[in-house]
Amino acid sequence: MNSNSEIKNLLQKFVLNQCTPEEINEVIAYYKKNKLTDDFPTVGDIQDLLAEMPKMNSQTADDIFLNILQASKENETTISISSGKSNFRKYISIAASVLVLFGIGFAVYKQNITDKTPQHKFDFKSTDIVLQLEDGNVQIISEDHTIQVRDSKGNIVGNQSGDKLVYENNSDLEKLSYNTIKIPYGKKFQLQLSDGTLVHLNSGTTLKYPVKFIAGENRQVFLEGEAFFDVAKDKKHPFIVNADKLNVRVLGTHFNVSNYPEDESTDVVLVEGSVGMYRSNEAFNADLNTILKPGYKGSFDREKDKIFTKPVLTDIYTSWISGGLTFRSMTFKNIITKLERRYNVTIINKNENLANEKFNASFKEESIEKVMSYFNDIHGINYTIKNNQILIK
Incomplete structure (x- = not known):
């Protein structure tokens, strides 16, 4: 464990309660080597503490990790935790001290989270x-x-x-x-x-x-x-x-x-x-x-x-490859979703009675205007189109 990235990865495992006894020993060894405290818990103590903790998902760990790193940024080794999370108090205090010890700043946290979880979810309505x-x-x-x-x-x-x-x-x-x-x-x-x-x-x-x-x-x-x-x-x-x-x-x-x-x-x-x-x-x-x-x-x-x-x-079912569009016993609310996806438009349906009605329809490579015209002619569905927005009345 000779680099910040290795320490960062170990701490992440620590926060997620995924460390082996050997890895916990590494944390203890570094902690004691730098003499941050004489009263450091043993491997057994830490394992007992971790066993009492609820399993965390990545988001929970990220939240705790953020608190720890903010504390390290401010050169603090203790964190105020609500009473409902009292089981985490000693554990997070240890983790915070490790972060202070190795100088892993908020930028590392931000980069780590960016690598694992993109900050901007892909927008399917983009053009890219x-x-x-x-x-x-x-x-x-x-x-x-x-x-x-x-x-x-x-x-x-x-x-x-x-x-x-x-x-x-x-x-x-x-x-x-x-x-x-x-x-x-x-x-x-x-x-x-x-x-x-x-x-x-x-x-x-x-x-x-x-x-x-x-x-x-x-x-x-x-x-x-x-x-x-x-x-x-x-x-x-x-x-x-x-x-x-x-x-x-x-x-x-x-x-x-x-x-x-x-x-x-x-x-x-x-x-x-x-x-x-x-x-x-x-x-x-x-x-x-x-x-x-x-x-x-x-x-x-x-x-x-x-x-x-x-x-x-x-x-x-394969006509879409050449521009076709087919609906078979499909609810109108699902048809709306597929039309939005196919033509990259927004459809607002104010006729709630239509939502669960089922339709059959097949189109060749048609424009959204012709598709909507079909639903109006055959099924009497009234609508208006303005720019990329369709309003069904």
Whole structure:
């Protein structure tokens, strides 16, 4: 433990009650070495104290960490804590003293929190496609320009031109590292992964994926939103899409996954090949899990925690790639969300009776004006459009 970063990491573990006895010993050793007190608790005392504490999440730890660092900034070694948190008093006092000892200022806290939790949540209503790199830095992708994507060592691992980003497979990476791409409302994008897999990303979608797939490891990506996958065949390395509580496992095929937060289910539509569907907290078992056939849709009902399948016309569910838009037995409030995402508009519905009505509709590449005109002509839904805001009366 010879650097501020190592001390900072150790203290974070200390605040989160994650230290091993050996790590607690390190804290004690440094504390005693600098003679901040002669009455320092033993490892056993500290373990007893930690055992009495409630488990904390990251936000709670961040709040405590902030208080500690503010105290260290003001050169204090004690902190006033409300009676409801009296169990933390001795513990936080120790942590504060450690911070004072090593001079870790508020700037370190701020940088640490910035690294782990972005201060500005991604705004899907922006116009920027954002690529978050493995080190937390971001690059803005413009379809009118080109960029080069580099790994932590500065090596070029990908190139973007227009609406497509292509990753190379010649990187010397030996361990998994991830990039995350975020597609705003009103846009679509294409991503070619290092194995040659092509992914079409719909608007309002986030995909986390390895910069390079590693031999011996599954090819796993993490999806929130909607994407169509054209997976490169590799029998030795299954391709797995994690969609929250659902995993979709293939060896090489074409399929669509829709995993938007407002939907009741995560839907998988198989165009060709074979797809295994199973809960993300389970291991894949071909004999027990749902195996989807071409021309079928598998739906994971999040509330019932069950998977249902039925035959469908796959073109309906993949038409979005070429600009189509389809609603099947969908509530109007969900249709509004999808229209906002597709066209990057704001829709205000003052007709509350419409919210839970269900509709079927299909459109080719139409403007929002024509879509709203359809709902007015067929279903008598009155509305006005001003700038990018639609008011339903």
